[in-house]
Amino acid sequence: MSNQTTKTLRDSAAIRWTALLLLALAMFCAYIFMDILSPIKDLMQEHRGWDSASFGRMQGAEVFLNVYVFFLIFAGIILDKMGVRFTAVLSGAVMLLGGIIKYYAISESFIGTDLEAWFTTHLNWNGELPIIGPILPFVDGMPASAKLAALGFMFFGCGCEMAGITVSRGIVKWFKGRETALAMGSEMALARLGVATCMIFSPYFAKLGGEINVDNSVKFGVVLLCIALMMFIVYFFMDRKLDMQTGEAEEKDDEFKLSDLGKIFTSLGFWLVALLCVLYYSAIFPFQKYAVNMLQCNLTLNPAEPGTFWGGDVVTWVQYALMLIVAAASFSSNFIKNNRALKYCLMSLAVVTLVAYCYMGYMRGTAETIFAVFPLLAVAITPILGNYVDHKGKAASMLMLGSILLVVCHLTFAFVLPAFKGDAVGGTIIAYVTILVLGASFSLVPAALWPSVPKLVDEKIIGSAYAAIFWIQNIGLGLFPALIGIVLNNTNETGRAAHELDYTWALVMLAALGIAALLISIYLRAVDKRKGYGLEEPNIK
Numbered sequence: 001m002s003n004q005t006t007k008t009l010r011d012s013a014a015i016r017w018t019a020l021l022l023l024a025l026a027m028f029c030a031y032i033f034m035d036i037l038s039p040i041k042d043l044m045q046e047h048r049g050w051d052s053a054s055f056g057r058m059q060g061a062e063v064f065l066n067v068y069v070f071f072l073i074f075a076g077i078i079l080d081k082m083g084v085r086f087t088a089v090l091s092g093a094v095m096l097l098g099g100i101i102k103y104y105a106i107s108e109s110f111i112g113t114d115l116e117a118w119f120t121t122h123l124n125w126n127g128e129l130p131i132i133g134p135i136l137p138f139v140d141g142m143p144a145s146a147k148l149a150a151l152g153f154m155f156f157g158c159g160c161e162m163a164g165i166t167v168s169r170g171i172v173k174w175f176k177g178r179e180t181a182l183a184m185g186s187e188m189a190l191a192r193l194g195v196a197t198c199m200i201f202s203p204y205f206a207k208l209g210g211e212i213n214v215d216n217s218v219k220f221g222v223v224l225l226c227i228a229l230m231m232f233i234v235y236f237f238m239d240r241k242l243d244m245q246t247g248e249a250e251e252k253d254d255e256f257k258l259s260d261l262g263k264i265f266t267s268l269g270f271w272l273v274a275l276l277c278v279l280y281y282s283a284i285f286p287f288q289k290y291a292v293n294m295l296q297c298n299l300t301l302n303p304a305e306p307g308t309f310w311g312g313d314v315v316t317w318v319q320y321a322l323m324l325i326v327a328a329a330s331f332s333s334n335f336i337k338n339n340r341a342l343k344y345c346l347m348s349l350a351v352v353t354l355v356a357y358c359y360m361g362y363m364r365g366t367a368e369t370i371f372a373v374f375p376l377l378a379v380a381i382t383p384i385l386g387n388y389v390d391h392k393g394k395a396a397s398m399l400m401l402g403s404i405l406l407v408v409c410h411l412t413f414a415f416v417l418p419a420f421k422g423d424a425v426g427g428t429i430i431a432y433v434t435i436l437v438l439g440a441s442f443s444l445v446p447a448a449l450w451p452s453v454p455k456l457v458d459e460k461i462i463g464s465a466y467a468a469i470f471w472i473q474n475i476g477l478g479l480f481p482a483l484i485g486i487v488l489n490n491t492n493e494t495g496r497a498a499h500e501l502d503y504t505w506a507l508v509m510l511a512a513l514g515i516a517a518l519l520i521s522i523y524l525r526a527v528d529k530r531k532g533y534g535l536e537e538p539n540i541k
Contacts, residue, residue, distance in 0.1 A: 008245040009238065016174045017183075019238055023167045024187040026092065026231040029224035030160050031194030032201075033099055034062070036221040039202045039368040041293040042498035043214050048106065052492075052501070053127075053139075054146040056485020059289045061137035061150035062157035063478040068135070072471050075162040084173060085239040087166045092229035094159030099218075099225040101152030105145045107215040119144035134482045161474075163232075170239070185383050189331055192375040196323055199292065199372035204316050210306065264465050269456025269533060272524045273449065274472045276399065276517055280445050282476030283406055283513040284438075289481055290488075291374070291435075294503045295367035298417045299431060300424045303365040310363045319369060322357040323376065326350050330380030350380065362428050370431055377439040385443055395448040396525035396535040402444030403521050407514035409438040414507035455533045483509070 010016045037044060037059075044050040050058070066072040079087045110116055120143075127139030137150045167187065175183045202217040264270050295301075304310030330350035336343040354376065361369040385398070412434045420427035457465045487506045528535040 009242045010174050015238075016178070019174045019235060020171060020183050020187060022231045022235040022238070023088075023170050024190040026088075026228040027163065027167055027187065027191040028194045028197075029228035029231075030095060030163060031191050032198045032224055033095070033156065033221035034160065035195060035198045035288055036202050036217055038289045039199050039292040039371075040206050040214055040217055041290065042296060043206055043212060045498040047212055047214050048145050049143045050146050052485040052488035053482070054142045054485070056289075056482040057127075057137055057139065057142065058146045058150040058153060059286070059481035060135070060478045061153045062160075063474040064135070064137050065154045065158050066161050067471060067474045067478055071158045072161055072474060073467060075158070075165060076467055078162065079166055079169060084166055084170045085236040087162060088170065088232040089229070089236050091159045091163035091166055092225075092232040095156050095163065096159075096222070096225045096229050098152045098154065098156030098159060099222045101155060102149045103152075103215065103218040103222050105148035105152060106218050110145060110148070115148070116144045119147045123147055134486060135479055170235070173239075174242075186331075189327065189379045189382065192379060193324075193327055195288065195375050196372040197320070199368045200316060200320055200323070203366065203368050204313070264457065264468050267457050268527065270465055270468070272520055272527065273453055273456055274469045276520045276524065277449060277469055277473050278476040279513045279517040279520065280403065280406065281473055282480045283410065283510045283517070284442055285477055286480040286484055287410075287510055288374070290484055290503070290506070291371045292367045293498065293501070294413060294507070295370055295431060296499045297501045297503055298413065298421065299367060299370070299427045300422050301365045301367060302424055304363060315360065315364060319357060319360045319364070322353050322360070323372065325353045326357060326376050327379045329353065330376070331383065334383040358432050362425075370428065371435060373432060374435050374439050375442075377436045378443040381440060382443045385448075391538050393536050393538040395452045396521065396528050398444050398448035399521040400518060400525065402441045402448070403514055403518035405437055405441035405444070407511050407518065409434050409441065410507050410511035410514060414504050414511065418504070452535050455535060
């Protein structure tokens, strides 16, 4: 009888997984909004006058306050002081505020207003300034809509970063001593599906009804941010009830302390991981924002005729359903241990459905549906790689392999894919394979990188080390979207059509980041061998 009275909400598998679902769905919505304009870069150039540099600066503005006003560190302090549920609701509200500002900037309602005139004549900073030029979110020549959208994206970025660390803390709170790794992997998988969802539905809403309305895409994203806030509010009440049952104060991680900086910044292991992190992620996340337009420029696409099945609305939903089947079947197959027939059946279903999805993408002839396969292989193999590192080790070797794949993929996009211009079938196959391999690389590095940090820095400063690594990572995530746009502007004639840009040098720049990451990973492996960090050893002994 006493056992029954001491049970709490998290003792119920259904309820704790419901809590996880609320948090994961909120991040799923946030990830969709994060890249909501990425698949329609060409439409933003044609209908709002955003050239590549303006587009890149707006995209890079997401992390501006997190990095240069240190909001990333303040977010951690807020979480420590106020707890999970308050910070979750606050982060949802801040994301929504930023989303509404961005929507207004892109909407027809903004055009011709006094506010548009003010943004046109103000915030015209000199983008050619040395060193800081590429990081400026507002520069002379940017359309007023891009400036205001950048301001809204800054607020969204603050809320999104705060939400990210809050969700991780919430998962630990509900799953401590239980399926923590599985819960975190599941949340990450669902969040990454947000990228694919964005690629499919952002152009769909922008072209809904046969007319181009780019603000419809952002409106769709704002609705999702409203849903995210509602998810956090429901979670608030669940979390409060859990605390009332346990009578415990919310658990807190070690706070970020300025006194820790000396220990962190004098650690060779920290700098190797931090540099590897910023180089690798700077070649992935900023690339996502340009990937669809890059495919539009390097592939021969034959868009389906409107009014046909392949050019209609129904096929969008069918293809999205296939994508969800691929993700669910491949991800769940990793956790079936005692039924090999069922495991192989799910794997076969995932492969067959993936082929069907790719065929539909080819028949539709749209770049966004082709790039949407990017997270699917990552969702499938992330649990495998995490389990391998836990039981077999080889983290340093996996970092090297991930960097090599990154370089190969970007060089393929730069030189091999354009060579197949004119060959719709061959180019599409190469694009699909390269995108899937890039997704695999995207799983290799995180699976090996983050579990390695505790082996490289003192246990007492792990929390502070992670915060510092995230801060350094965000520098790259803010810098390289702008740099890609600047490179595109400087290597293409002014006024060149959005579907005719030359991406060669922008992709070479991203490949160079991969080469630098590879060199650091090789050095890290050598240092590990000399100092005995244990990166090649399993996490579970």
